[in-house]
Amino acid sequence: MARLFGTDGVRGVANQDLTAELALDLSVAAAHVLGEAGAFGHRQPTALVARDPRASGEFLEAAVCAGLASAGVDVIRVGVIPTPAAAYLVNEFRTDLGVMLSASHNPMPDNGIKFFQRGGVKLADDLEDAIEQRMGEPWQRPTGEKVGRIQYSADAVKTYIDHLVRSLRQEQALKGLTIVLDTANGASFHTAPTAFRAQGAEVIAIHDEPNGININDGAGSTHPEKLQAAVLANHADLGFAFDGDADRCLAVDHEGNLVDGDQILAILALALQEDHRLASNTVVATIMSNLGLTLAMREHEIHVDQTKVGDRYVLESMNANGFSLGGEQSGHVIMSEFATTGDGVLTGLHVAARVARTGKSLQELASVMTRLPQALINVRGVDKLRAGMDPEVNKAVADANQTLGDTGRVVLRPSGTEPLVRVMVEAATQDEADSICQRLAGIVKDRLAI
Template structure:
């Protein structure tokens, strides 16, 4: 079979590419690799399984659980909980494997299966390859008392909520703030409002009535219109939006202006820097983060490490350098002192705590980043493997020299399509567009198929 795992687990159209049969065999294969890992430790292997609210998660959960239990793994069913909640509980419960059934911010018809290793961290590529190799293989299955036990875990939300609140100082650090929280009709619909209220905020929840079909549908971090409207309607201090599995967070200030992941990272980085808790005075971001963030960090004396696009690459760089903060413009923020993955609710709590502690509005805090206009042109029908073409690189160098420190150019070949993405930042929108168009012409000419 072809490569099964992508950058964030196994994804696809539920009951299309991602069937109950695939989910069952994935659970069984993961169990057999897991049993090999556990070896002769003298204990039964344990897995925890959680999901978001999309309706296909119900049959996929049962299929994965069946595969795990049929291979002799005990399973705790966490039911509906954010992805970072599954990661946390994998570590808390000393589980050998964590399973998340979610397609994150994707539309409802999609779904996915993400596997987590002990401690709630991403599986090593070698383990993923071993699980793929085990798919469909012939093997003996336990019988009688050797099969796994499946048990609902009653305190999922309590444990995760307690963990989130324990990362904040004091008992009600958000007292006095009015916050609109858009839960995207997703996995945070119960725990999100509960945690913010327990931290002292007055919470106005929206997108908190999932029906299995409406996850991410015109709401959440990918559709900020309803949040902006609610913030203005209620005169709220801040609006927070998470996505369907609540691993990312974006915000809206009291005027309805969007505060993106770059600005959130800057606010948190400056807070940690002032408190002496920003490891090695370093922030990890992807190459798509706005130059305005880089300039703000430079002014504050904070070093910026760049990675390829994708939270897995941010995590890898953070782990390699033992850094405490990293993330993406899209709202994936990783606070490694408290979590092993991006956590939208954790990010929201610490962002709101910064607003409350400083006595400044979110708008004022976010103003530290002056976002430069950013233009992205997708050039299709080209050879994406030849971005090192000498003439193309020379054209890029000419444009970069003109922009100097006030802008930048980035060429990104698609990982799967004959497309090269040309990204340009410049002080003015018109200038950015002109540079991007000129370079796009060079890409078409030099990399034509």
Template sequence: MGKLFGTDGIRGKANDLLSPELVYKIARCAGYYFTEKESNPKILIGKDTRISGDMIEAALVLGFTSVGVDVVKLGVVTTPAVAYLTKNTDAAAGVMISASHNPMEDNGIKFFSKEGFKLPDEVEEEIEELYFSNTNLPYPTGAGVGRVWDDLTLKNRYLEYLKTTVKNSFQGIKLALDCANGGAYYLAPELFASLGAEVQAINNHPDGTNINLNCGSTHPEKLAEFVKENGLDLGFAFDGDADRLIAVDKYGEIIDGDYILAICGKYLKEIGRLPQDVVVGTVMANLGFDLACQREGLKPIKTKVGDRYVLEEMLKGGYALGGEQSGHIIFLEYSTTGDGLLTAIQLLDTLISTKQTLDQAKGILQKLPQVLVNVKVQDKEKYSSNGEIAKAISEVEEILGSEGRVLVRPSGTENLIRVMIEGKDLEEIKNYAQKIAGVIEKELA
């Protein structure tokens, strides 16, 4: 059997790998699955601003309604908005049309269960089995055909909910929002303005082709310049579907997920809302994050790279805060998924409560220099059993000792081995990274 669902839904180049025919068929299979679980199921559909979103939405609607599923179209929203609304309405499931931080030519469909979480693996497998088995699914007629309606007001319920998660007014705060020409282009400015902040938004004029284009959380440099030039207090950058956040302070210094986890983790611990004092991160977190946690009495737990692994660990251990260096932060008390808007208001609320500016708060963490080298290989699975590579890694680890670390791992999506080294001396770790990369290239290229 083939494989459609990846770690974050089904993604591909729109109208190519992610064709209307594929989307239509997967919608029929998923819709049929939900009709078997409950009568008259309803599915919510949201989308980001990509030009292909309308096409994919139409294919989804056609597939769902053809098996008797009702559809509510939310319009342009964020991924976490779909997750929240799916959980807090009578929907059987939700679908977000987005490829997150990817270029505009890509797109994807991500399903949420009625609990607001990504569909369990076993449900995805059942839907895939229907897809690849070519089962003759029903075509109901008459009153059995699904209905479709728009409800562009539901997103306001999501914004109102977000506002209940903070306790301070943002009056007097001057900030910039980089909306990545994506799903947050009007939700983010509206949210912060309603909380009292003085807002200046950039990259909030989507045209269908400019989502994530040299802007947003993957390109925060322009936001940093904008904040400095306009004398603002801080800035927030989201990605195309606003499930990530990268912040900048008033000096234009970039504050990534490691800083956010440390700042918010410390505060939640102080007010007794951090179960077991645990913060869940990934193996890509900077060593400076671990040192900060040690100083502040926080207990970092590390997972594989990927927000799904962070969430799994949080649910398993009953933890409240986790995330990735990329800015995908999960406040499990308030949300079932990473949420850039929620993270931004939680971070700002924390700063106000602790009477700190962002540039002051980021002093909790001093990052060690980090070098990342990608090595193209023929078979990335062979690296773990190669003795010469293991020897090269061990030699560098012995030299660095407790003042650095080495992380070598295969890419999840490409034939690459990623070599990441942290240590006190940048030039030194560059040399070590090249040494290990050279061995990998010799052995596996």
């Protein structure tokens, strides 16, 4: 049986793969594994439950709250907020666990369930396994006053926004900047514009009217061309695009050029190094980060620690070693001084503050690294569980790596959140990267076909 949890919680098509029954059962199991009574002196365990604006989040939220309360957990509902806001509030409200209902950048029919343990930290693999094993086991149901209660917190959003604003350590840090924000009709539709305006920026918000159906629909970080056009049309200084739950951020400079997560990491690394706040002079990135990041950081005597793909693995390295900055090319950026997970709005605020503080354009700041030509193909309709096991695929990858030598590399990996295999190639030229990537993707499609 395939593992229920992927690299970022449990995801699937809402009401087909991810049903109300599954959400309820997962919540009961999580309550038993994570919610030992009295951890913070509560009458009984407490949980924070949040969601993004997807329509399916409404019935899933009801199922999660019902499951937790039936297991004797008091529930604090905080409504529609970003995933990093939920993580922050789990710690701020001192709850025993947290639940975020979101499928992040995935299309609207999908949804997902992410759990946080005390302190707002994502779960390690062993805790997720324990929750899976606990599902369906008999348990003693509380009755009477031991049944959990459900309440709504009206202060949660303001608490999080205040935290974002304070993180810049000065008032009006963005004064004089005109910034376009694409909130993907997602969870940051209110928090992002409010936080940027509170710091003095002139904000032009697009895709900021969620209706439960339009999340990520031709908007946000998966469709940065909309932000690029808006920055140019409004003669803005820069812009930021978030995904549906705002745990990732991509940027656009004043000429409409995309600035990806690797470039953002480089910008923030140098800013932290300058302020003597880059712990161990190290940045954590994944194997999918562009080689250009490593080369740029080497020039500034900054070490790049590489992990498996997934912000949870970046976090594991950061927590284990006390590092202060890490992230992914996709725009998940973690600043551990202020957050326990990737926070797109926080990232955008600090990049914009760097622009304002230095007087340099985002384009100039991003030029600290040169991206090697890269090609990425998502191969669908294949058995992703056999990726890395097929001898012909393995040989093709090894041969390609030998051909590229020190001028590039191949990364082939199954997606942790979608039914596909990712083939990524970096090379000295774009033509070479495209050619090798297309050839390898064809082999993967032939050999791993379902």
